[in-house]
Amino acid sequence: MNIFVVNSGSSSIKYQLFRWPAEQPVCSGLVERIGQQQATITHKVFDPTNPTTAPAEQHLTLALPDHEAGLREVVGLLTAGETAVIQNPADIHVIGHRVVHGGEEFAATTLITPAVKAEIKRLFALAPLHNPANYLGIEVAEQLFPQARQVAVFDTAFHQTLPEYAFRYALPEALYTEQRIRKYGFHGTSHQYVARQAATHLGLPEARLITIHLGNGCSMAAVRGSRALDTTMGFGPLAGLVMGTRSGDLDPSVLLHLLGPLGYSVEQVSTLLNKESGMLGLSGFSDMRDVTKALNAGDTRAALAYDLYAYRIRQYIGAYAAVLNGLDAIVFTAGVGENDALVRSRVCQDMGFFGLELDEAQNQLRTPGLRDISTASSRARILVIPTNEELEIARQCAQLLN
Ligand SMILES: Nc1ncnc2c1ncn2[C@@H]1O[C@H](COP(=O)(O)OP(=O)(O)O)[C@@H](O)[C@H]1O
Ligand SMILES: CC(=O)OP(=O)(O)O
Ligand SMILES: [Mg+2]
Numbered sequence: 001m002n003i004f005v006v007n008s009g010s011s012s013i014k015y016q017l018f019r020w021p022a023e024q025p026v027c028s029g030l031v032e033r034i035g036q037q038q039a040t041i042t043h044k045v046f047d048p049t050n051p052t053t054a055p056a057e058q059h060l061t062l063a064l065p066d067h068e069a070g071l072r073e074v075v076g077l078l079t080a081g082e083t084a085v086i087q088n089p090a091d092i093h094v095i096g097h098r099v100v101h102g103g104e105e106f107a108a109t110t111l112i113t114p115a116v117k118a119e120i121k122r123l124f125a126l127a128p129l130h131n132p133a134n135y136l137g138i139e140v141a142e143q144l145f146p147q148a149r150q151v152a153v154f155d156t157a158f159h160q161t162l163p164e165y166a167f168r169y170a171l172p173e174a175l176y177t178e179q180r181i182r183k184y185g186f187h188g189t190s191h192q193y194v195a196r197q198a199a200t201h202l203g204l205p206e207a208r209l210i211t212i213h214l215g216n217g218c219s220m221a222a223v224r225g226s227r228a229l230d231t232t233m234g235f236g237p238l239a240g241l242v243m244g245t246r247s248g249d250l251d252p253s254v255l256l257h258l259l260g261p262l263g264y265s266v267e268q269v270s271t272l273l274n275k276e277s278g279m280l281g282l283s284g285f286s287d288m289r290d291v292t293k294a295l296n297a298g299d300t301r302a303a304l305a306y307d308l309y310a311y312r313i314r315q316y317i318g319a320y321a322a323v324l325n326g327l328d329a330i331v332f333t334a335g336v337g338e339n340d341a342l343v344r345s346r347v348c349q350d351m352g353f354f355g356l357e358l359d360e361a362q363n364q365l366r367t368p369g370l371r372d373i374s375t376a377s378s379r380a381r382i383l384v385i386p387t388n389e390e391l392e393i394a395r396q397c398a399q400l401l402n
Contacts, residue, residue, distance in 0.1 A: 002026075002091055003397055004148070005390040006071075007098040008137025010129060011035060013070050016390040017078065017085060017092075020398055023391065025051055026085045027078070031070040039064035043077050045085065058083060067133075068140045075144055090147045096397040097138050098389065100130035100186060100237070102154030109157065109396040112138060112150040120152065126184075127236060129274060130155075151400060153393040158188030159221070159228045166230045166323075183239075185231035187213045187334075191221040192228075193392040194333045194385040199225055201370055202381065208324035210317055213387065214343065215334035216244040216286070220313065222320035230323050232316055238273055240316070242309045244286040247277035249312070279305050288336045288343070295342075310346035317347070321354050329381035330356065338386050344373070348382060355379030 001021070007014040016028040029043040039062060044055035058077070064070045077083050078092075086092065097112070101123045110116055117138065124131050138150060159167075167183040168176060175181045191211045199207040206225040213219050218241040221231040232240025232248075242248045250273070258264040264272070280286040282305035285294060294302035321327045332344055341363050348358040357378035362371065374382040 001093045001398075002086060003094045003096060003394045004092045004145075005096045005098070005393045005397075006137050006141060007389065007393075008067060008133045010133045013067065013074070013137065014390070015074060016394075018391070018394045020394070023394070024048070025391075027055070027083075028390070029074065029077070031064065031074065034064050034067060034070050037063065039070065041070075041073060041077070043074075043083065045083055067136045068143070071137075071140045071144055089145050092145050092148050094151060094397050094401060095141050095145055095148045096151050096153055096393040097134060097141070098155065098189070098393060099134045099138075099152045100155045101127035101184065102152070102156045103184070104160070104180060104182075106152070106154045107157055107160035109151060109153045109400045111400065112152050116152060126180075128270075130237070149401065151397045153189060153396050155186040155188045156184045158192045159183075159185030159231050161227045162230060169235075181235060183231070183234040184236075185219070185221070185228070186233045186237045187215075187217065187219045187221075188228070189389045189392040189396075190333060190387040191219075191223065191231070192226070193389065194331050194387055195221070195223040196226060197370060197385050198329055198331050198383055201372075201383070202328060204328055207328045208326050209328060210320045210324070210330045212313060212330060212332050212337055212347075213334045214241075214313075214332065214336035214340075217246065218243045218248075218334075218336075220316050220320065222323040224324060230320060241312050242282075242305075243278040244288075245275050245278045245280045247273050247281070279309065282308060288340055292340070292342060306342075306346065310343060313347045314351070317351065317354060317356075327354055327356075327380040329383050331383045331385050333385050333387040338384055344382075344384070356382055358382055 003018045003020050005016045011034050013031040017026040019026055025046050027045045031041050033039045041060040043058045046055045047053050075089055078086050079088055099120055103123050105119050120135050190213050194211050195209050198209050209223040211221045211223055217237055219231060219233045222229045238246050240248050258269050279291055283291050283302045285291045291302050291305055295306055336343055344363055348356050357375045359373055359375045362373040371384045372381055373384055
């Protein structure tokens, strides 16, 4: 069986093809800047005899007016010429779609039906940056792969186990019962994937874990074994940690002040909080590699941004150690969490109270796969685990269809 995973964003499409049940990655890629003058496709084909060797890479620059044009081009790469890994679109049997917001309706992976699509559409208002793009990806995939079974895997699903006192806001009840205003949480496939690996690695099925996903979007989760107990993102993906361009936690009075005395429109506030804040707002750079470069050059704004970023993570480690009544491990994952040794070092400084003691030499190493970067005497483990949302999505598709 061939499972094709699609993570469709507002201007990008990430994809990966797996052979099942071998869980073997065949190819993966990223289509960027859809709708702009020049879009790019990075397409990687893995060596079928040895998927751990570096894949063959291909780069294309071309005009792609929309997602349909983008996915059509990808189908071309999958089926034609030297890069061909399948003969025609009918060789794709299952398509797993990342859908960011599943509301309270979807606590599990679901086969996509017209009713499911209608529900995903109804949730546009709750995830305006993500759900419309995910929906578009589904529609285009249905056209290009009419034979395939289409499956939705929701970012929110893993967090549906949160207790009510953790997911409710202290607002009048009707806003929850009638408007569904509550904490949902996101990046669920990533938290679930690394939590499972951590629990297996520790040999503790009921491990008390704090998973820390630091990508462009950032979030943390308190996880007991395989059950999510709390998470930092909320009603939408704006709450909690400082992110590349998103503010994270903010006193709601700031919004009232922006909307009232300062005369911002709702649209302007949305742009401010989603696209102009976070590390970009503080330092002028959204990409952590640029922030680090500025920091090393003595830039004081970058230094403050770095301190604030790490401080917020440390605060939530404290909060979640309380939620879990103890701690067996924290797990760093995603682009920043996996690669940025300085962030990990800042976060783990003076955390002896929580049993966390970093081995700085191990922290600096760049070996692939799961790594334990804590000292032998550390009471709780500090792990770095590469996330693989695409593999987790494929696994959930396979599980659903079995
Ligand atoms: N070597 C590195 N050192 C520090 N940060 C890195 C490194 N590689 C990637 N990143 C950071 O990872 C972030 C992107 O993470 P990623 O998980 O790919 O995000 P997303 O899936 O949300 O696009 C960027 O801020 C980027 O700067
Ligand atoms: C939900 C979310 O924040 O996703 P991303 O990090 O991909 O933007
Ligand atoms: Mg991501």
